[in-house]
Amino acid sequence: NLGSLQPLPPDSNDSPASASRVARITGAGDQNLFTSVYPTLSQQLPREPMEWRRSYGRAPKMIHLESNFVQFKEELLPKEGNKALLTFPFLHIYWTECCDTEVYKATVKDDLTKWQNILKAHSSVDWLIVIVENDAKKKNKTNILPRTSIVDKIRNDFCNKQSDRCVVLSDPLKDSSRTQESWNAFLTKLRTLLLMSFTKNLGKFEDDMRTLREKRTEPGWSFCEYFMVQEELAFVFEMLQQFEDALVQYDELDALFSQYVVNFGAGDGANWLTFFCQPVKSWNGLILRKPIDMEKRESIQRREATLLDLRSYLFSRQCTLLLFLQRPWEVAQRALELLHNCVQELKLLEVSVPPGALDCWVFLSCLEVLQRIEGCCDRAQIDSNIAHTVGLWSYATEKLKSLGYLCGLVSEKGPNSEDLNRTVDLLAGLGAERPETANTAQSPYKKLKEALSSVEAFEKHYLDLSHATIEMYTSIGRIRSAKFVGKDLAEFYMRKKAPQKAEIYLQGALKNYLAEGWALPITHTRKQLAECQKHLGQIENYLQTSSLLASDHHLTEEERKHFCQEILDFASQPSDSPGHKIVLPMHSFAQLRDLHFDPSNAVVHVGGVLCVEITMYSQMPVPVHVEQIVVNVHFSIEKNSYRKTAEWLTKHKTSNGIINFPPETTPFPVSQNNLPALELYEMFERSPSDNSLNTTGIICRNVHMLLRRQESCSSLEMPSGVALEEGAHVLRCSHVTLEPGANQITFRTQAKEPGTYTLRQLCASVGSVWFVLPHIYPIVQYDVYSQEPQLHVEPLADSLLAGIPQKVKFTVTTGHYTIKNGDSLQLSNAEAMLILCQAESRAMVYSNTREQSSEAALRIQSSDKVTSISLPVAPAYHVIEFELEVLSLPSAPALGGESDMLGTAEPHRKHKDKQRTGHCMVTTDHKVSIDCPWSIYSTVIALTFSIPFRTTHALLSSGTRKYVQVCVQNLSELDFQLSDSYLVDTGDSTDLQLVPLNTQSQQPIYSKQSVFFVWELKWTEEPPPSLHCRFSVGFSPASEEQLSISLKPYTYEFKVENFFTLYNVKAEIFPPSGMEYCRTGSLCSLEVLITRLSDLLEVDKDEALTESDEHFSTKLMYEVVDNSSNWAVCGKSCGVISMPVAARATYRVHMEVMPLFAGYLPLPDVRLFKYLPHHSAHSSQLDADSWIENDSLSVDKHGDDQPDSSSLKSRGSVHSACSSEHKGLPMPRLQALPAGQVFNSSSGTQVLVIPSQDDHVLEVSVT
């Protein structure tokens, strides 16, 4: 790929060695002939390659042979021990044109013998005899022997068994096919023989060389001598165009020498090496422009070469060969290694080198190598291989820099006399410029000389080199290297007092180190930058850098103090423009570590005091007095948010109050450490219906922090991003001395406006220098709230029970109101609710945060209308809590709940049906109006009490004897003790007696259970049509031993009507005549006997009563119904009878019934109704029977399910009215007789029915 790379043209004039760069072949015999053939021969020989098989298993190679033909002389033959291989004649050719036997015998034979003897004497076996046939000559001569004869003769005479050593070349100068053929054969022979000679001679040479090398430990062995021997081999390989092999020879020499140096360093010195340790006197760099630097070679030969000479020569040869091999980039790479190595070797061998001499040598060598490479490559190749050469550029730059420093060319004042002397010495060591570069304008020699000539010239050359190097590094992406060179350049500029030029390089390098977090380079570069900024007068930047350095732990304590002092000095200067602030980022000055609020939930009421305690970790090495530390606070009102209400805030915001701030690690890479830690939370999503888990996962709460665009690194250094916020709300702390390390700073503020306050910026001022933390993150907020005074009254239990003392909790939230002495709550008493005053009522007073509490006595004064509770004195934003006992007077709604006896209380039943079946307690609400001291309006509080009992009553009859049963059902969760049950007649019937049948006066009633009470009614005269009763029973909670107050008994009022028995109904069933038992399927007779038990009473006086001849009669309707379908009633099941209203009046009814089942069957029901005629206003009168039989019949049958006799009458009439209206027909009305008026004396009797005989089917119904 290095097409244009060409080896340097052999410069035969300059280099004596180059003349022998081809194999030497001697020519003896006919010189004229030889001379005439020579041009063709030397031209033809290399034309075709020849395979060279080699010894030691080396790969065979195709080589082109080139030869240098010289006239044979005995001196040319190497003497014994001569190691010169380059001039070694590999083949000896004897040329003859002899075709005449006579001539042969006369001269040629002798000549040949002499020649052969000489060869034999030098033990050379590589010879060839060439007999040239010339037709022209033949023609001239007559006595020509056949060609073969002379050849045979020569073969016979000289080529003993080596007939191939004699060849015939026909007419070499003619152009004929025969000539061509002959030439080809000859050339092939020549090549073969030449190669054979090579193989043999080189093999021998190598063996000799090895032997010599093995002797290297012997005293007197010379490296230089050996060098020359092996180089001969290299030359031969080079001659054979085997550059690779040639290079190997030099590499071996190189390695051998290096090994000796290493061994020398390890104490194993070789004598010959001490010669190389002579002081360095010349440092004129590598010479690469000639294939062979004969001057150096000779010095090696003379064993006068210094280490640098040897190395230079060796490298120049390697370079030449590498360029032949088209590997210029390897030259560059090896050059760098060589230069490093030489410097090391000189050190190791402790060679005395004048200061700067090596720098000169390296500089010159770098440039020489670069120019050499440039000389054989085109621009594009160089540009695409910068990576290989840039190291040399960089090295040259470095060396020139150190030369500049050494020679005083970088200082501001220029070189002093000592520097000049040194410069002169250095230039002297360069010697005169080599002739081969004398005409080159930009030769390394000229460059160095010029650079050292003056300050300006040095600057120019140094800047040129530096910029070129930086540009090259940048172009191949080696940014770090470019920055590193840039830093050197910055140092140079700083020395030249040009800080404005240095700054950009320092900034660039620093940015690079910061980005990758290299602490020590950061510190070092920053130190340089600080100096630069100081010179430039960039006060803000300088102070910022100083603060960073003052906090840098990689610096010594003294350095840190110095930079800290720089800041403090500046800060203490009287500012020329007052009020001017230098704003610097805080992180280098001090770090905010944690923050905590007092109160810890960061919620404070208006006027309350809030403390914010922060821990600032000062990075400064000395205590720093800070005039003030200010926290800028952003105020916002979120009125509509429930989360900002006093209730929510005081209850919900429960943090531990300590907020930790992640340590700021700005010196470390942005990519890694600056990111906040992941804030991960578990997340569960549940189904709204059955609360089962739908999804679960982890969410990251601070994704926005993690995924935001990386800020460019420059912001780390630039103060421009920091803006000082000026807000109306600040927390301030003045005159604080920040000790190195952690400092506690407490801000105290009185809360003013309600709202949310967010801490935004933290600033610390030292004189005119302000250190600002632009954003406080994580977000820190505190809340200020205001609250209206409030009163809450709530029962302690789930529900309040009426009748017994119940505790109610009063909570007064004072809010912004301060409870003064004498402030009291005025409760307007509800009539049916007592507030029980206890002697030792106490109230608890809490602060809003519930942190402090105190106890205060509570004075309660009650009058008829008003209960006054004096509140204890309490400051604003406190809570007063106390409990009071209240008693709702028990009562039961009497007479179907129409009574309203609780004053303001409103007893109500919720749902009639529900109440019957369920266990809901009847509730009463008591409304209490409370006057609070903070308001002109009364607060009305409703308390709901539940009545623990439900009471029902029933009238029981036994013939004409009557009983009243009262059932008390306990619906509450409590157990009660019942005592002193009474039933009194509230009417004025004096002869009525209520005889209790209850035995125990005390009776427990357990939760959800009932207790029954029974009284017998007794009377002497005619009983009243209705009876008003009041049931009362004392009760107290079973659990409580003693109650402070006597409780009111529970009362229940009810009315019993028509309780006197008027009719006795008796039914009997008889088996058919002649039968002993009733049988299924056979008709039996049912006899119903209705007997009037009393004479005319008040209750009889109604429409049905008819009077005739002072006899009274009433119309009744009977009905036989068998609801259980045991009986089939045959014929009329009902009928209307006219019943005389007189005692013992009897009516008998016969009916046919048929039993449907066998067994003891209850008798069918017989019902009696009062049969009221329709109003006379109605026109026609229907036959009652036909109407009844018409039986769509929904005649009132609610006698069964209507035990409440109190409502029977009205309901019956309502029904009648409805039905008559509905039908639109004048109809007689039926009215069930109240349960108390009819006594069924046969109820409960049963009749035995036996199955009929031919009944084969037995029905069994199982339900």
Add this chain to the structure above:
Amino acid sequence: MAICIPVITKENYPLYICSIPTENELKFQYMVHTSLDVVDEKISSMGKALVNQRELYLGLLYPTEDYKVLQGYATISKVKFFMVVNSSNTALQDNEIHRMFWKLHNSYIDVMCNPFCNSRDFDNMVMYIMIQVC
């Protein structure tokens, strides 16, 4: 004897630097940092081949007059191990360097795998290498 053994992360910031004598640490850091350029080049030019061949040793990176920066390279996590040796230290054999890097790498893996992260073992290994390699 190695005079500085830095461990550099994937992001090219120093994870660990141990150097003797410590006065030269700044110089070493500059040097190692600069040599990262060459590491980047080598890694990108090697590409996938590096992973396949498991050849983690990148060889001589940044020779200077006085020091040689050698480097081993942990492929998977792209953590880089360096070794700075004196240029005069010519006795250092390649296979020995390989072995040292291998030891260093193993020790590093041990430390990384240890949840209790006892870096003392790693320190010891680094000190051992610094003294041993000669």
